[in-house]
Amino acid sequence: MFFQKDAETMPRAKIREIQLERLKYTVRYCYENVPFYKKKLDDAGVTPDSIRTLDDIRRIPPTTKADLRDNYPFGLFAVPMKKIVRIHASSGTTGKPTVVGYTAHDLELWSDCMARLCAAAGATEDDIVQISFGYGMFTGALGLHYGLEKLGCAVVPNSSGNTEKALMFMRDFKTTALVATPSYALYMAETAKKLEYPMSDYHLRLGLFGSEGCTPEMRTQIETAWGLFATDNYGMSELMGPGVSGECEERCGLHINEDYFLAEIVDPNTLETLDEGETGELLVTTLTKEGLPLLRYRTRDISRITYEPCKCGRTFARMDKIKGRSDDMLKIRGVNVFPSQIESVLIGMKDVSPHYQLIVRREGFADTLEIRVELSDTSLLESYGKIEELQNRIKHNMHTVLGIQCKVSIVEPNTIERFVGKAKRVVDLRNQTEEKS
Amino acid sequence: MAIQQISVFVENKPGRLAEITGYLAEGGVSIRAFSISDTTDFGILRLIVSDTEKAAQVLHEAGVAVSITEVIGISIPDVTGAFANVVQTLAAAGENVEYAYAFLTPEAGHAYVILRVNDNEKASQILRESGIELIAEAAITG
Numbered sequence A: 001m002f003f004q005k006d007a008e009t010m011p012r013a014k015i016r017e018i019q020l021e022r023l024k025y026t027v028r029y030c031y032e033n034v035p036f037y038k039k040k041l042d043d044a045g046v047t048p049d050s051i052r053t054l055d056d057i058r059r060i061p062p063t064t065k066a067d068l069r070d071n072y073p074f075g076l077f078a079v080p081m082k083k084i085v086r087i088h089a090s091s092g093t094t095g096k097p098t099v100v101g102y103t104a105h106d107l108e109l110w111s112d113c114m115a116r117l118c119a120a121a122g123a124t125e126d127d128i129v130q131i132s133f134g135y136g137m138f139t140g141a142l143g144l145h146y147g148l149e150k151l152g153c154a155v156v157p158n159s160s161g162n163t164e165k166a167l168m169f170m171r172d173f174k175t176t177a178l179v180a181t182p183s184y185a186l187y188m189a190e191t192a193k194k195l196e197y198p199m200s201d202y203h204l205r206l207g208l209f210g211s212e213g214c215t216p217e218m219r220t221q222i223e224t225a226w227g228l229f230a231t232d233n234y235g236m237s238e239l240m241g242p243g244v245s246g247e248c249e250e251r252c253g254l255h256i257n258e259d260y261f262l263a264e265i266v267d268p269n270t271l272e273t274l275d276e277g278e279t280g281e282l283l284v285t286t287l288t289k290e291g292l293p294l295l296r297y298r299t300r301d302i303s304r305i306t307y308e309p310c311k312c313g314r315t316f317a318r319m320d321k322i323k324g325r326s327d328d329m330l331k332i333r334g335v336n337v338f339p340s341q342i343e344s345v346l347i348g349m350k351d352v353s354p355h356y357q358l359i360v361r362r363e364g365f366a367d368t369l370e371i372r373v374e375l376s377d378t379s380l381l382e383s384y385g386k387i388e389e390l391q392n393r394i395k396h397n398m399h400t401v402l403g404i405q406c407k408v409s410i411v412e413p414n415t416i417e418r419f420v421g422k423a424k425r426v427v428d429l430r431n432q433t434e435e436k437s
Numbered sequence B: 001m002a003i004q005q006i007s008v009f010v011e012n013k014p015g016r017l018a019e020i021t022g023y024l025a026e027g028g029v030s031i032r033a034f035s036i037s038d039t040t041d042f043g044i045l046r047l048i049v050s051d052t053e054k055a056a057q058v059l060h061e062a063g064v065a066v067s068i069t070e071v072i073g074i075s076i077p078d079v080t081g082a083f084a085n086v087v088q089t090l091a092a093a094g095e096n097v098e099y100a101y102a103f104l105t106p107e108a109g110h111a112y113v114i115l116r117v118n119d120n121e122k123a124s125q126i127l128r129e130s131g132i133e134l135i136a137e138a139a140i141t142g
């Protein structure tokens, strides 16, 4: 299914031509309208005229989240407030949130981007779609909301929270598609199973998941629990919100809306551009944004890009599911550890639930990793041996995947917090004095 | 003559055991026999209670991980070597005792012992044949 087939299937040469034209425009636009960028480009010796090929983008210094914070709230906006029609802000886990502004044109293109991705995932105008992202300052809910409406779907703006009521609407409306974070979709399934209604009262056939990572194993769990086809989409509020990229029904990577976004993969340490197929940090340049244009924004997300055409007919490049955030990336005894790796090990094991917490400590001069998981198979209670065997099995599998030793703690079911938004599963105590509980 | 036993997963944190036994008290369930064993991280509490079904329901509703298994109970005289005799009898027949716990009885000069073995039926038969007295659930919970 296509929303804008001509754009989504144009030849690579045409894509590159549009990207170059828009890159030149955006660099000039930033230079002329955002003092921050004028200074940044002047300091780097880059003039708008000197951008002649797509590769010239490498001469532009990246933009970081810190740049957005330093210019809080509106310092990087490229238009006067009278042109801004919407303001969102990202959750500020550390320091000030980052604020983004949209012109009417930005909102129009945002909903186009989103409509394309939803259609690619298999949504049609016949779908009734419940949005279980939290509305409010977060871009996720409204991004999907307007994109799905544009596609012609019936949108149920349920927001997150009050899960039982959401489940009631899903049964009564015969809702066919769900927008949620993967962990909330799992939590909803857990709640649904506790209620007296059979799962056949639910009619979900499609999941449009995003805002946090989803391992293949977690996806399988969601699909099995709900009997739906799960797809991932990707974005971040700084760049626009969701709508940067998303999976088509082939599910072999997330198609990037390349006429609106120019994506690069760089080495997170050296910022050197990496070749096609290499894994590194994703940098994104917005190509059409008016309110908050960004040049080479450091997403901190680790991925990989391929430009091979897809079986679905789309020619837009595909990025891998995010392997991890370089913010979340834990360096433990010199080894890079991604929470997603830990999750993939746990989800492959039926005796524990997929909810987990990671605790990193510094004991003496060595870092230690503790993985807390919930026991789900109570038949193991028959003997210590079985629980210890489970602990050892997890430890062994973690060692195989992570390359480091860790401590595994089995905890009571339903005691690890379920997160509605981005899951905060890592507790890093290395630079803190731990309170003894 | 199997006896229903509840096993409960207890995290090693202050007050957790009190909470769990508190749920049972609130549910009007009385504990007739118990054993608790632990490692540094967690413990397993094993209980024989007045109403197994009710106890399981109360704990399940409180989000506690429980499982119910059948164990056997015996009454042995309070003399040296009585328990050793039981274990030897079972071992000779190839039955392994996974765990056991004993408690006092209203019957003077005797102790009740709860045994978790691989095969309840086989073990019961062996014990009976060796003249060891098995006890019914009602003897404990009644």
Ligand SMILES: [Zn+2]
Residues within 6 Å of the ligand: A248, A249, A250, A255, A310, A311, A312, A313, A314
């Ligand atoms: Zn495709």
